Amino acid sequence: MQQEPADQEDVDWGHVRGQLLDLSLDIYHGAPNFPMDPKPGVIPHSTTSTLGYNMTQLVIATHQATHMDAPYHFLDEGLTVERVSLSACMGPAILADLSHKGPRQPIDIADLAPLAARIVPGARLILRTGWDSVLPEQRYFTDFPFVTLDLAKWLVGRGVTLLGMDMPTPNPTDWKEVHLILLGAGMVIVEGLCHLERVGAGPFWFCALPLRIRGRDGSPVRAIGVVAR
Amino acid sequence: MQQEPADQEDVDWGHVRGQLLDLSLDIYHGAPNFPMDPKPGVIPHSTTSTLGYNMTQLVIATHQATHMDAPYHFLDEGLTVERVSLSACMGPAILADLSHKGPRQPIDIADLAPLAARIVPGARLILRTGWDSVLPEQRYFTDFPFVTLDLAKWLVGRGVTLLGMDMPTPNPTDWKEVHLILLGAGMVIVEGLCHLERVGAGPFWFCALPLRIRGRDGSPVRAIGVVAR
Numbered sequence: 142m143q144q145e146p147a148d149q150e151d152v153d154w155g156h157v158r159g160q161l162l163d164l165s166l167d168i169y170h171g172a173p174n175f176p177m178d179p180k181p182g183v184i185p186h187s188t189t190s191t192l193g194y195n196m197t198q199l200v201i202a203t204h205q206a207t208h209m210d211a212p213y214h215f216l217d218e219g220l221t222v223e224r225v226s227l228s229a230c231m232g233p234a235i236l237a238d239l240s241h242k243g244p245r246q247p248i249d250i251a252d253l254a255p256l257a258a259r260i261v262p263g264a265r266l267i268l269r270t271g272w273d274s275v276l277p278e279q280r281y282f283t284d285f286p287f288v289t290l291d292l293a294k295w296l297v298g299r300g301v302t303l304l305g306m307d308m309p310t311p312n313p314t315d316w317k318e319v320h321l322i323l324l325g326a327g328m329v330i331v332e333g334l335c336h337l338e339r340v341g342a343g344p345f346w347f348c349a350l351p352l353r354i355r356g357r358d359g360s361p362v363r364a365i366g367v368v369a370r
Numbered sequence: 371m372q373q374e375p376a377d378q379e380d381v382d383w384g385h386v387r388g389q390l391l392d393l394s395l396d397i398y399h400g401a402p403n404f405p406m407d408p409k410p411g412v413i414p415h416s417t418t419s420t421l422g423y424n425m426t427q428l429v430i431a432t433h434q435a436t437h438m439d440a441p442y443h444f445l446d447e448g449l450t451v452e453r454v455s456l457s458a459c460m461g462p463a464i465l466a467d468l469s470h471k472g473p474r475q476p477i478d479i480a481d482l483a484p485l486a487a488r489i490v491p492g493a494r495l496i497l498r499t500g501w502d503s504v505l506p507e508q509r510y511f512t513d514f515p516f517v518t519l520d521l522a523k524w525l526v527g528r529g530v531t532l533l534g535m536d537m538p539t540p541n542p543t544d545w546k547e548v549h550l551i552l553l554g555a556g557m558v559i560v561e562g563l564c565h566l567e568r569v570g571a572g573p574f575w576f577c578a579l580p581l582r583i584r585g586r587d588g589s590p591v592r593a594i595g596v597v598a599r
Contacts (some may be wrong), residue, residue: 144505146565147392152596154386163376179415179427183586186408186431193546194444195501195587197432198408202415202425204583227594228390231577253559276373283451317422321457336375348460349577353435355398357412358424363579363589366455367381 150228157346159369166206166273168199168361173277175309203359209332209351214358215320222360223353225329229302233345234265234366236340238353242270244288245313250295260302265347269337273307276335287312293319305347305364307329313319331364335351340366379457386575388598393563395502397428397590403508404460404538406432431589438580443587444549451589452582453585454558458531463494463576463595465569471499471515472544479524491529493574498566503535505564516541522548526555534560534576534593560593569595 147226166172170183175296182200187196203222204210209230212219238255239248248268260266275281277337296304302310304323310332312319323330331349346367351360395401399412418424432451433439438459438530441448466485468477478496482489489495497517504510517540525533533540533552539561541548552559560578575596580589 143397144502144564146568149568150390151599152387152390154596155381156385158381161379161381163456165582167373167582167584177416177421178425187406189444189446192406194549195442195446196407197583197586197588198429199432199583200427200429202427213424215418217418217424223396227392227592247565252419272375283382300461300518320423339375339378348577348579349494350577352590352592353392353394353396354412354426354428355396357426360592361428361581363456363581365579367383370382 149345150226152228154232154346157367158366162336162339162366162368164336164364164366166333166335168201168206172206172299173279173312174202174205175282178204181205201361203354203357205361207333207364208359208361209349210324210332210359212324212327214325219324221352221356222358223355225351227350229329230350231348232265232346233326233344234267235259236267236269236337236345238269238342239286240269240271244284246286247289248286248292249289250292253292260299260301265303266301266304267334267337267347270307271338272336283313285309285313289321290318290322292314293322295333297322301328307333307334307337309333313328331362336365343369375466379455381457383461383575391568391595391597393565393593393595395562395564397430397435400508401435401560402508402510403431404511405433407433410434430590431587432583432586434590436562436593437588437590438578439553439561439588441553444553448553449492451580451587452584454580456579458558459579460577461563461575463496464488464574465496465498465566465574466489467498467571468515469498469500473513475515476518477515477521478518479521482521485490489528489530493530494532495530496534496563496566496576499536500567502564511538512542514538517548519547519551522551526551530557532558532560534563536563536566538562558592569597572598
């Protein structure tokens with residue numbers, strides 16, 4: 142009973158050349174997360190002096206550190222994470238510079254309007270607020286600038302296929318509604334990005350592939366960008 | 371104390387266009403692994419009817435399913451997985467078709483000789499044996515065709531930077547020696563690939579990025595290929 146091959150997809154990601162930027166948060170023992178999430182354990186299992194090699198047991202939530210939400214995170218009938226379109230998770234992307242937003246400030250349609258012409262069906266859109274600089278303070282998880290429900294609906298209307306951000310989640314109060322709007326449209330969300338200040342205003346290339354966790358809701362990812370220089 | 375940005379690297383991965391192939395094994399509760407590795411648990415933590423969303427706790431070895439070995443896996447002074455060069459983990463790659471090899475047969479220098487001209491410094495080389503078809507039988511972990519120590523040294527001499535394979539590890543008996551040769555040269559190893567029969571003989575584009583697990587030895591990965599069609 143070999144594992145069935147996954148669907149194949151056609152992609153054209155253009156010429157990928159430039160400076161490779163790591164946009165991912167560290168996974169480590171006791172790293173902060175949302176109060177109700179399972180706490181992260183990074184447990185040495187063997188060492189070079191016991192079994193001859195270093196090996197680690199990870200105990201982590203699927204939504205720890207930089208990670209992807211699959212539609213099944215909020216929708217029992219939604220796509221599970223191993224079935225998310227990988228062509229949506231990689232390719233040319235757009236950065237929205239929202240670094241002027243302070244704590245708890247709304248990010249609304251008007252803030253994205255200058256980029257509207259570039260936000261076309263299939264777009265990968267990344268929201269930069271600089272909020273990752275607050276880590277590891279616990280207010281990282283409560284006081285971030287947030288995506289309004291109106292903006293979420295607008296992004297769905299524009300056909301955005303992947304929404305990334307350096308906040309831990311799009312909205313601290315209307316968290317259920319905003320996820321239902323975005324994930325309900327089949328969008329994937331990448332949360333907990335960092336160091337987006339190194340991505341300029343121009344087009345760049347983004348990659349964040351989820352682990353193939355069968356039948357589940359999300360996955361930690363290694364997210365990167367490639368920026369022309 | 372914001373996380374320090376990682377080093378930047380210059381990359382040129384060429385024009386990436388074609389058919390996207392998923393080359394990764396599923397992660398699931400009770401999935402097989404090596405006898406001494408921590409057993410994988412995929413544990414539902416919350417559901418839409420408890421907290422309002424599906425959330426999972428993963429308990430997995432850093433070497434479960436398709437994964438990357440960092441030099442620190444066998445070398446206490448070697449690079450840890452979050453520091454591995456990401457430009458080595460993605461880019462043009464070469465497939466060696468070794469699907470004629472049976473169980474426990476050696477893969478030696480002579481088997482790679484036809485590809486020698488393409489195996490140049492910086493090469494990403496993927497070994498296809500078809501061994502993933504044996505899963506989920508436990509003999510997957512013991513009876514696979516294997517990389518000889520001579521071949522390992524030869525690959526180091528050719529300057530291979532990433533070695534991938536559809537076996538669970540390069541060598542079942544000389545496992546320590548083969549890892550010390552490969553990882554000691556700073557190579558990264560991707561083990562447990564699958565469905566390499568879908569990659570043809572021509573050049574293709576490979577990607578397998580490790581999670582940013584601070585200070586540790588390896589990481590599960592989502593490995594993909596892009597093949598021109």
